[in-house]
Amino acid sequence: MKNRKTVGIVGGTLLAGFLFLVLLWLPNVAGAVTPESTGNGLSWESSVSINANPIFQEDDPAIPPSDQACRLCHQDSTREVEFPSGETLPVMIDVDALDKSAHGAHPGPALSCTDCHSPADYQFPHEPVAEEDLRTFNVAQAESCERCHQQPHLNGHPGPETENPVVCTDCHGSHDVETVEEIRTGAIADRCVDCHTDSGVGIIDPHILTDIVRKGLFADRVDSDYCLSCHSQEGLTLVFASGDELSLTIDEDALHNSVHGADNSWQALDCVDCHDRYTFPHKPVEAASLREYNLERYTFCAKCHEGHYELTLDSVHGDALVAGNHEAAVCTDCHGAHDTPTPGKPRERISQTCRQCHSTIYDTYAGSIHGEALLLDSNPDVPVCIDCHGVHNIDDPTTAMARNRSPELCAQCHADDELMTRYGISTNVFDSYVADFHGETVALFEHEDPSLPSDKAVCFDCHGVHNIRPVDDPENGIKANLLIACRQCHPDATENFPDAWTSHYEPSLEHNPLVYLVDSFYKVVIPVTLIGLGFLILTDIYRRVKTRIKRKPE
Numbered sequence: 001m002k003n004r005k006t007v008g009i010v011g012g013t014l015l016a017g018f019l020f021l022v023l024l025w026l027p028n029v030a031g032a033v034t035p036e037s038t039g040n041g042l043s044w045e046s047s048v049s050i051n052a053n054p055i056f057q058e059d060d061p062a063i064p065p066s067d068q069a070c071r072l073c074h075q076d077s078t079r080e081v082e083f084p085s086g087e088t089l090p091v092m093i094d095v096d097a098l099d100k101s102a103h104g105a106h107p108g109p110a111l112s113c114t115d116c117h118s119p120a121d122y123q124f125p126h127e128p129v130a131e132e133d134l135r136t137f138n139v140a141q142a143e144s145c146e147r148c149h150q151q152p153h154l155n156g157h158p159g160p161e162t163e164n165p166v167v168c169t170d171c172h173g174s175h176d177v178e179t180v181e182e183i184r185t186g187a188i189a190d191r192c193v194d195c196h197t198d199s200g201v202g203i204i205d206p207h208i209l210t211d212i213v214r215k216g217l218f219a220d221r222v223d224s225d226y227c228l229s230c231h232s233q234e235g236l237t238l239v240f241a242s243g244d245e246l247s248l249t250i251d252e253d254a255l256h257n258s259v260h261g262a263d264n265s266w267q268a269l270d271c272v273d274c275h276d277r278y279t280f281p282h283k284p285v286e287a288a289s290l291r292e293y294n295l296e297r298y299t300f301c302a303k304c305h306e307g308h309y310e311l312t313l314d315s316v317h318g319d320a321l322v323a324g325n326h327e328a329a330v331c332t333d334c335h336g337a338h339d340t341p342t343p344g345k346p347r348e349r350i351s352q353t354c355r356q357c358h359s360t361i362y363d364t365y366a367g368s369i370h371g372e373a374l375l376l377d378s379n380p381d382v383p384v385c386i387d388c389h390g391v392h393n394i395d396d397p398t399t400a401m402a403r404n405r406s407p408e409l410c411a412q413c414h415a416d417d418e419l420m421t422r423y424g425i426s427t428n429v430f431d432s433y434v435a436d437f438h439g440e441t442v443a444l445f446e447h448e449d450p451s452l453p454s455d456k457a458v459c460f461d462c463h464g465v466h467n468i469r470p471v472d473d474p475e476n477g478i479k480a481n482l483l484i485a486c487r488q489c490h491p492d493a494t495e496n497f498p499d500a501w502t503s504h505y506e507p508s509l510e511h512n513p514l515v516y517l518v519d520s521f522y523k524v525v526i527p528v529t530l531i532g533l534g535f536l537i538l539t540d541i542y543r544r545v546k547t548r549i550k551r552k553p554e
Contacts, residue, residue: 069124070113071095085133097176116144141174142167153218154226156280170195183218186210208233222279227271228252230280244290254339274300291326298330305331311392319396329357348375350384358385365466381419387412400453404442407433410459429504433459457489 073079075095080088098104103111114122121127131137139160145168157166171188172178178187189209196203204212215229228250230236236248256262260269272278287293302309312318312331320328334353335343344350351374355362365371365385373379388409389395395402411430413419420427433439441456462478462485469476478485482498490497507516 067113070117073124081129083129083131083133083137087134089134089137093175101173101175102177102179103175116147118144138169139165139167142169145169153220154222154279155218164199166195184214186213189213204230204233217280222270222272224255224270227275227278228255238285240285240287240289240293242289246290246293250338258336258338258340259342260340274303294332295321295326295330298332301331301335308392315390315392315394316396317394327357333357346378347380347384348378350386351375354385361466368464368466368468369470370468371466381413381422383413399451401450403458404450404452404454406458406460407439407442426505428506432504432506455489457485461485461488 071093074091074093077090077092079091081091082088099110103116129137131140143160149168155166157170159165160167171191186209189206192209193203193206203209212229212233215232216223216225217229219226219229231248231250232252234249238246238248240246256268262268285293287296299309309331317328317330321330333356335341341349351362351365351371366375370382373382374384389397407430414425415427415430417427434443438457442454442458462482467476469478471478474480482501483493483495486493486498503511505511507513507519509516
């Protein structure tokens with residue numbers, strides 16, 4: 001019994017040893033097989049070392065177990081895949097680069113080879129490649145990226161539906177994928193330049209490409225950072241067929257400090273709020289000139305400012321634009337585009353804005369009593385262009401209606417007691433004008449039909465329009481030139497003709513004292529005379545009535 005037990009132990013030991021030797025021998029036999037062709041384009045040029053067998057490797061916790069078999073062949077091999085086109089693809093993978101890539105074990109859990117290369121398609125031995133050339137193969141393999149990255153960022157490159165698509169692996173690589181941090185440092189800039197150079201497609205200056213990538217060119221959505229990644233660069237211009245140039249560089253600070261920026265009472269606007277569906281690369285600009293380009297795009301303002309926009313359509317500028325005057329002012333001519341300031345601040349900017357087109361009139365206004373007070377003293381009370389002409393609904397100032405209503409325009413300030421008191425100016429100007437022959441006639445026209453022309457004098461006939469000077473200016477004042485003003489309507493007026501006018505002041509001991517005294521005399525004499533005559537008439541009536549009463553008894 002004891003001998004049988006001993007024989008069993010010895011036999012079991014020998015069997016175990018035999019099986020162990022078989023296990024050592026089988027891999028070498030398998031590795032030594034050298035078929036002329038496997039049918040999949042792979043040529044076996046070296047046997048597999050027993051030390052490379054995953055059965056005998058120590059477990060690496062950073063490497064998924066399913067990767068061991070893949071690494072066995074692909075980490076150290078001189079084999080190549082040959083395509084029908086004659087192109088070849090080495091099968092060796094740099095496992096160190098893989099481990100350090102965005103898909104590797106650093107800093108988080110690594111992806112398995114089978115996460116991208118489906119086990120259903122990549123069993124050993126592998127099926128023959130179906131693609132005719134290397135490019136078609138790379139495009140097909142890149143589709144696996146979409147399993148995890150469904151449109152990870154905006155892509156301005158040609159897509160899979162095009163003849164020459166640019167796929168994920170063209171920029172990011174396949175096994176040595178850079179991390180986001182590496183990409184933002186410009187790690188792929190050289191790859192971009194090389195690809196564009198090889199394909200003959202123009203690219204922006206390589207020296208600023210890294211800065212553009214870092215600022216957000218590859219964003220997950222179109223926002224201001226995405227747009228400004230390019231448009232914050234210096235020296236970007238667009239040249240039109242006419243030779244006009246447009247700077248494409250946007251001042252970020254000016255944009256953020258504008259009314260559409262950080263302090264916007266609604267919310268800060270993104271570029272796409274105005275430039276809808278603008279992704280890179282942009283569609284070619286079809287406008288032939290800078291002005292044509294501006295006229296195409298100023299209508300963006302109507303998205304938020306529809307009311308103001310519609311007013312401009314009926315204004316003198318809108319009429320001129322419809323009539324074919326392409327230089328007529330539009331929204332962006334007055335307000336700017338990306339650096340839109342707060343309207344009316346400072347107040348001087350209003351007239352300076354109009355100066356862009358109306359420089360001659362501005363120069364005249366600048367020398368007037370109003371212009372000097374505004375531009376030299378920053379006086380907030382004096383009128384600027386829009387106070388007389390309007391803002392968005394500017395009417396034609398040459399019409400009969402504009403002329404007939406002009407006195408009311410002047411009265412907005414000169415009939416304001418509080419405002420005129422600050423400057424020692426009589427507020428009787430408007431009332432005295434309306435009370436005389438000129439004003440009564442104009443008021444009648446304005447009341448009945450303001451569109452009917454009137455040849456009676458209005459304020460600006462005497463005082464001027466944009467060149468208004470102080471009334472006592474010895475050279476250009478109203479007193480020095482009153483006869484000239486009168487002769488516009490009264491060509492035969494003599495030199496003493498203006499003396500009959502008492503100005504806009506009511507007669508007083510200070511202004512027109514003779515008229516005042518005569519007026520005062522008549523104010524006393526006429527009532528006394530009327531009262532005296534009335535008394536005589538009443539007493540006479542009384543006498544006659546009394547006499548008749550006495551005669552009745554007789």
